[in-house]
Amino acid sequence: MNNKPLRPLYTIPYTAWILLFVIAPIALIIYFSFFDLSGNFTFDNYNNFFSSVYLKLTISSFWYAFLITFFTLLFSYPTAYFLTKTKHKQLWLLLIIIPSWINLLLKTYAFIGLFSLYGPINALLETTGIGKQQILFTDFSFVFVSVYIFIPFMILPIFNSLDKLNPALIDASRDLGANSWTTFRRVIWPLTLNGVKSGIQVVFIPALSLFMITRLIAGNKVITLGTAIEQQFLVTQNWGMGSTIAVFLILFMFIIMLITSSKDRGTTINGKIK
Amino acid sequence: MKEIVRGAAVILLVSAILLFINAELNDGGGSAGKDSITVYNWGEYIDPDLLKQFEKETGIRVIYETFDSNEGMMGKIEQGGTSYDISMPSEYMIEMMQEADLLLPLDYNKIPNVKNIDPYFLDLPFDPGNKYSLPYFWGTLGIAFNPTLLDGQTFESWDNLWDPSLKQQVILVDSARETIGMGLNSLGYSLNSTNLDELREATDKLKTLSPNVKAVIGDEVTQLMINGEAAISLTWSGQAADMMYENEDIDYIVPEEGSNLWFDNMVIPRTSTNIEGAHAFINFMLDAEVAAQNADYVGYSTPNLTALDLMDPEVTEDERFYPDEETRGHLEVYRNLGLEMLGQYNELFLEFKMDMK
Amino acid sequence: MEKLSKLPKIYLVAVFIILYAPIFYLIFYSFNSGGGMSNFESFTLEHYAAVFEDTRLIVIVINTVIVALLSALVSTAIGVLGALAIVFMRNKAMRNAVLSLNNILIVSPDVIIGASFLILFTMIGVKLGFASVLISHIAFSIPIVVIMVLPKLQEMSPTLIDAALDLGASKRDVLTRVIIPFIKPGILAGFFLALTYSLDDFAVTFFVTGNGFSTLSVEIYSMARAGITLTINALSGLIFLVTVVLVIGYYAISRKTKAPLSGVRK
Numbered sequence: 024m025n026n027k028p029l030r031p032l033y034t035i036p037y038t039a040w041i042l043l044f045v046i047a048p049i050a051l052i053i054y055f056s057f058f059d060l061s062g063n064f065t066f067d068n069y070n071n072f073f074s075s076v077y078l079k080l081t082i083s084s085f086w087y088a089f090l091i092t093f094f095t096l097l098f099s100y101p102t103a104y105f106l107t108k109t110k111h112k113q114l115w116l117l118l119i120i121i122p123s124w125i126n127l128l129l130k131t132y133a134f135i136g137l138f139s140l141y142g143p144i145n146a147l148l149e150t151t152g153i154g155k156q157q158i159l160f161t162d163f164s165f166v167f168v169s170v171y172i173f174i175p176f177m178i179l180p181i182f183n184s185l186d187k188l189n190p191a192l193i194d195a196s197r198d199l200g201a202n203s204w205t206t207f208r209r210v211i212w213p214l215t216l217n218g219v220k221s222g223i224q225v226v227f228i229p230a231l232s233l234f235m236i237t238r239l240i241a242g243n244k245v246i247t248l249g250t251a252i253e254q255q256f257l258v259t260q261n262w263g264m265g266s267t268i269a270v271f272l273i274l275f276m277f278i279i280m281l282i283t284s285s286k287d288r289g290t291t292i293n294g295k296i297k
Numbered sequence: 298m299k300e301i302v303r304g305a306a307v308i309l310l311v312s313a314i315l316l317f318i319n320a321e322l323n324d325g326g327g328s329a330g331k332d333s334i335t336v337y338n339w340g341e342y343i344d345p346d347l348l349k350q351f352e353k354e355t356g357i358r359v360i361y362e363t364f365d366s367n368e369g370m371m372g373k374i375e376q377g378g379t380s381y382d383i384s385m386p387s388e389y390m391i392e393m394m395q396e397a398d399l400l401l402p403l404d405y406n407k408i409p410n411v412k413n414i415d416p417y418f419l420d421l422p423f424d425p426g427n428k429y430s431l432p433y434f435w436g437t438l439g440i441a442f443n444p445t446l447l448d449g450q451t452f453e454s455w456d457n458l459w460d461p462s463l464k465q466q467v468i469l470v471d472s473a474r475e476t477i478g479m480g481l482n483s484l485g486y487s488l489n490s491t492n493l494d495e496l497r498e499a500t501d502k503l504k505t506l507s508p509n510v511k512a513v514i515g516d517e518v519t520q521l522m523i524n525g526e527a528a529i530s531l532t533w534s535g536q537a538a539d540m541m542y543e544n545e546d547i548d549y550i551v552p553e554e555g556s557n558l559w560f561d562n563m564v565i566p567r568t569s570t571n572i573e574g575a576h577a578f579i580n581f582m583l584d585a586e587v588a589a590q591n592a593d594y595v596g597y598s599t600p601n602l603t604a605l606d607l608m609d610p611e612v613t614e615d616e617r618f619y620p621d622e623e624t625r626g627h628l629e630v631y632r633n634l635g636l637e638m639l640g641q642y643n644e645l646f647l648e649f650k651m652d653m654k
Numbered sequence: 655m656e657k658l659s660k661l662p663k664i665y666l667v668a669v670f671i672i673l674y675a676p677i678f679y680l681i682f683y684s685f686n687s688g689g690g691m692s693n694f695e696s697f698t699l700e701h702y703a704a705v706f707e708d709t710r711l712i713v714i715v716i717n718t719v720i721v722a723l724l725s726a727l728v729s730t731a732i733g734v735l736g737a738l739a740i741v742f743m744r745n746k747a748m749r750n751a752v753l754s755l756n757n758i759l760i761v762s763p764d765v766i767i768g769a770s771f772l773i774l775f776t777m778i779g780v781k782l783g784f785a786s787v788l789i790s791h792i793a794f795s796i797p798i799v800v801i802m803v804l805p806k807l808q809e810m811s812p813t814l815i816d817a818a819l820d821l822g823a824s825k826r827d828v829l830t831r832v833i834i835p836f837i838k839p840g841i842l843a844g845f846f847l848a849l850t851y852s853l854d855d856f857a858v859t860f861f862v863t864g865n866g867f868s869t870l871s872v873e874i875y876s877m878a879r880a881g882i883t884l885t886i887n888a889l890s891g892l893i894f895l896v897t898v899v900l901v902i903g904y905y906a907i908s909r910k911t912k913a914p915l916s917g918v919r920k
Contacts (some may be wrong), residue, residue, distance in 0.1 A: 037796070044793040045755050048770030055773065060636045076648045083651065102669050105662040115666075117905055122673045124850055124897045127547075128874050129890045131674035136683075136691040140526050143679070157465060159526075160512040171672070224761065232763030233670030233873075237854070242512020243471055244653050249765045251647065256769045256861075257369045258473075259643045261634060269766050276761055281752075298830040301841065308727050313718050319716045322709055335866050340876055360866040363876050376776050379783075379864040479909070 048273065055266035068267035077251065077268065084247045087162075088230035093171045095226050096219065098170065099177035103218075106178070107185045116182055123175040131239050133166050135159065138240075160242030168240045169230060177222040184218025185211075222281040228276050248272050333358040333444055334382040334574040337373075339561070340365060342434075344594035351581050357574045364602040365515065366472070368639075372480035374399055374566045381566050385558035388423040388560045392429050392633035401565045407576035410583035417622065418560065423630070431579060434597035436534035437558055437620065437628060438475060438515065439551040443544070446528040455483035455552045458529070467532040468521065469508070469513045473639070473646035474631060475557070476503065476513070477533060482554050489631045491638055494646040500645045507653045520618065522547060533559075534618055535597030542596065548618050549629070558628035560600070677894060684887035691887070701888035711873070711889075717784070718853065718870040725791035726848035732792070733799025733844055738833070740800070741807045756797045767794055768861030775862060782864030790862050791852045798851060799844035806840035808831075846904050 059065045071077065102119070109115050122130070130244050136142055138158040158164050188211065196206040232249030243250075248268055255265030336348075341365040348359045362381075364370040367390040372390040373379055375397060386394060394400050405411060411431065418432045434459075440452050447466070452458075458467055463499045469476050480499030490496060511527060519536055523543040532540070537549035563582065565575045581587060585603035592599035592608060598618050599605065605613045613619055619629075660838060679691075684702070688695035704710060736756070759767065771790050780786050810833070818832045819825075834841075856871040860874040869891075877886055 033735050034739035037739050037800075038733060040736070040793065040796055041752070041755050043774075044771075044796075048767070048774055049758070051773045052766070052770050052776070060640065076644060076651055079651055080647070098669070101662070101665060105666050107903055108662070109666075114905070118670065119673065119902055121897060122677060124854065124901070125677055125890065125894060126854060126856070126871050126874060127682060128856060128871055129886070129893070132886065133680045137676060137679055139524070139692075139751060141524065141692045142869050157511075171676075174669075174673070182814045216733060228761050229763060232765050234765055238471060238514055239517070242468075242514055243650050244512065246647070246650055254643065254647070256772070257372060258366055259640050260368055260372055260730045261640050262773070264640070265769060269769060271768060272763065275762075276799050280757070280761060298834050301834065301838065304729075312723050315716050315723075319713055319720070322713050322716075362866045362868070365876075373782070373864050376772070376782060376864070377779070379781075381865075524692075551781050607836050642692055 032262055033079070052266045054268050055262050056270050060261055060263065065263075068263050071264065072144040072267055072271065080251055081248060081271065082244060083245075084231055087169075087245055087247065088227050091173065091224055094170045094220065095165065095173045095177045097144070097173055100181055100219070101224065103176070103178045103185055106182055112186070117177075119178055120175050123172075127172065128235065130172070130294045131168065131236055133238070134171075134240060137179035138164055150190065159240065160244060162245055164243065165241035165245045168236055169233060172236075173226045173230065176225045180218040180221040180225070181215060182218075184215040188214055224279060224283045227279055231275065232272060260263045304422070327359055329581055332356065332574075333360055334596070335360040335362065335363050335380060336578065337364060337370060337379075337381040337384040337566075338485060339363060339385060340364070342595055344472045344591050346592055346594075347582075347587055350575065350587070351578065352474050355411065355574075355577050355582070357571075357577060359578075361420070371397075371399070374568055380568050382569040382571050383578055384431050384564055384566055385561045386430075386564060387631070388562065388635040389631040390518040392423050393587045394566075395424070395429055396565070396633070399567050401567055401569060402428050403431065403565065403579070404576060409538050409575075410580050412582055413585055413588070413601050413603040415600050415602045416428055421560065421630070423560075424562070425586055430564045431583065432600040433561045433563050433580070434535065434592070434595065435558070435560045435580065435600055436597045436618070437551045438478075438531070438533055438548055438556050439537065440529060441522060441537040441540055441547055441549045442529045443525065443527075443547050445546045446525060452529075452550055453553055455479055455554050457552075458509060460509075462527065463509045465509065465511045466528050468510045468511050468518050470531050471513045471515050473642040475531065476649070477642050477646055479503070479555060479634065480483065481558060483584060484595065485554060488555075489632045491634055493641070500649055503649045504652045505647075510653055513650060513653070517649075533597075535595060538596035538618060551620065551624070555627050555629060558625055558630050560630070561597075568634075668842050681891040681894060682886045684882060684884055684891045691884075691890070701884040702891070704885045705888050705892065708885075714868050714870055714873050719868065721784075721788055721791055721853040721869060722849050725788055725795055725852045726845050729792045729795035729848045730799050730841060730845045733796045733848075734803055734834075734837075734841055737800045737803040737807055737837075740804065758796055759797045760801065762907065764786070764855070764857030768858040771858065772861045782862060783867040786862045786864070787859055787867065787869065790858050791855065794855075794858060795848035795851050798847050799841075802844035802847060803837055806837040808835050818893040842907065 056068055057064055057066070059067055094208070106112055106119070137144055139145070140155060140157070141158075144158060148154060148156055156248065178223055192210055192214070193206060196210045216251050231247060232252070233247050234249035234253045236246050237243060237250045248271070252265050252268050255261045255268065259265075316390075331560055334357055336359055338361065342363075343361075345469050352358055364373070366520075367387050370384060370386060371390060371394055374381060374384065374394070390563055391400070408431070414432060416533070418435065419427055423653060424430045440455075440458070442450075444451055447463075450462075469479075474488075477496065480503040481495065483490055484495070484499055484502060486492075486495045486499065490499075516532045516536070517590075518527065518532065518541055522530055522540045525546075532549065534549065534551075537547070540547045541549065563579050565572060565579075569575050582591070583601060585601065585607060588599050588601035588604035589607040592601075593605060593612075599608075616624070683691045683694065685697050685699070686694050686701065695775075716746070740749055740752055742753065767790075771786075771793070775782065775789075777787050780789070814832060815828055818828050823831065854871070855869075856875065858870050859872050860875070863869070868876075870889075871920035874889070876885060877883065
């Protein structure tokens, strides 16, 4: 595509967008991270990040993001795999996606009701003889609701890569005497790895920064980097510290993008969730 | 190509029609103008019927918006892109906003109803001479609890919360000054302590409360208490009144070690574009009947003396919500500790939350 | 292709039940004449009536729709131009750099987008309200449109353009007669995705709104903070209905234009 049928004039709005809404915001965040509350230039925010509770916060935030990503993948892969085998697979896929279009806050509120002491889950536990359990405000409920929210975003890229898989390859593997497990491990998994990587990318980073449900579902017993940023910006009004945490989150984001970026341009990334 | 252009045209047309409908629904008023005021208030903190009554009496339309923290509110006003005419910050926030030059002085010629206010609530240290603010509601911070869920257990002090039998029962407020303040109070320190050793001690004491903590949340707690989902919570008095109204089993106390006494006040932010209308609104809210109706609806304590006469004596004589002056003397009003110190409180609070499991 | 056996079928059914349980739970209790989300008393439509009687709520719904439509339209236009710019870029390193920049906003957490846009608007002096919300929505939707349109553009064979040029078509004709029709499914997909992103957004709007301007999700947040009221349930019932209609509409369109379902990737 070396011919240039378009005048550079066309590129102005997009370039302006990149400058104003991608580069400028990141630059501003980095800039603000060097200022303290009274507007003096300082490295204190960075010192603070490494010496205090924020490091612990980062580690626990990573741990939960890892758990969420792991369970999301665990449940999504078989779902995506079985979906590709259904008759009207595109329609079924659509049905998987619809719930992700319902407002996140609405679903969260539904879970508050579902998990409550007098809610249906506990009623069910009671009739099965297990008895009432405190489900809301636990790490379990936090991971469960997060996995619930992210599942469609993980299923999509995996489904797309499975769908592109040439069935002849699987037949060939069978014909050559490989059993189902070997076929999966040696043929299917490597060929869908890019889908899995994009899935991990669209789940792990947002999981690091979940902030509404840490309070509503986990009762603040789980705190993520996102919660901390929101608190610094909207409560403490320490934009400097908030920006510093944001700088680290952006850094982690780049690292994860690098690790999970696929060399070939088969599956493009797609997705963003709160 | 043609289809795409046509589609874009349809979308623009639909948007234009919708904009027109919205303007019609809004009675043709813009977001701010001579005949409208924008009120920025806490959630669930006014009787909506009173807004309608105000519109009817004065012809000034009210645009109403809510916030959920003093700091968030100040942030929006400071940011500058807003045009709020009235806001209701708490006392320490009035000091902060005044320091940041965000408030306009009140013109008492336009607020004759100021005579209705109990002098006890005027001329307080956070705003000497009430130059910028007039009281809206006041109240305390204490413990709401439901004895039927706790084998009849009752509470008198903060220390009662540390009772080992209360595993996973206590709900705290997701706000640093309230929760750290509870730790400070239980150790006999001042709520306005800026002594880092005292703050550290309070945080460490709070950490020992962790096994009893069920959650650290916000306004959602009201519903949980009403449903019997939670048994004990750190609660503001008016919120407790809401709970008690819906669930008779619930009781409320202000712990004996002391607690927070707070005032929410009406102010006119510097961003106001209708100062005349803002004064009219303040005067309207201080009217005896209006204040009584509002207090009835909201459940917090009114500083309006003439309104108290119009209200149910059973409410106004309830020591839990209208403690006498002597009790009030034991309580402490938040001072503005500065952003630096607020940051300290928040960091310690974060440390406490991180420690919970 | 092999048929699904019983176990996978049960697994899929379980996944679907869990995915839809919270939504149907909300909708079920929207018909409850009792006050809360437990103990179904009797059937009523009063909560739905309450939604329609609330002019403030209707104004907010209309606000939300206007922001969604306009932001999707503008971001689609800019996004398509951006995708063209990327595809026609000669320098490969440059192209990859631009693509990475493009993807930053997609993977950025909403909190960061919201916070940084708030700083930006404060610095430039944009008034918080309709304009700031609309601009933010346009800004975070553009990269998604680019991602949707780009694969279609890359699929297009360069010889197609050469052929058109050889046949005497002007550059303008190439764009409007050759390129745009070819990438139309991608454009549509991008538009719909931008629409849903805008409708769904809470965090960014929460940071940049002000002056009494509110969208549905911000309003739901402040309603729900005050405790569960069944008006929210009724509202979610209505939203679900509209979503399903939109999705079916989109499905029909994409089938007609034979677009792959990649459009609904999110």
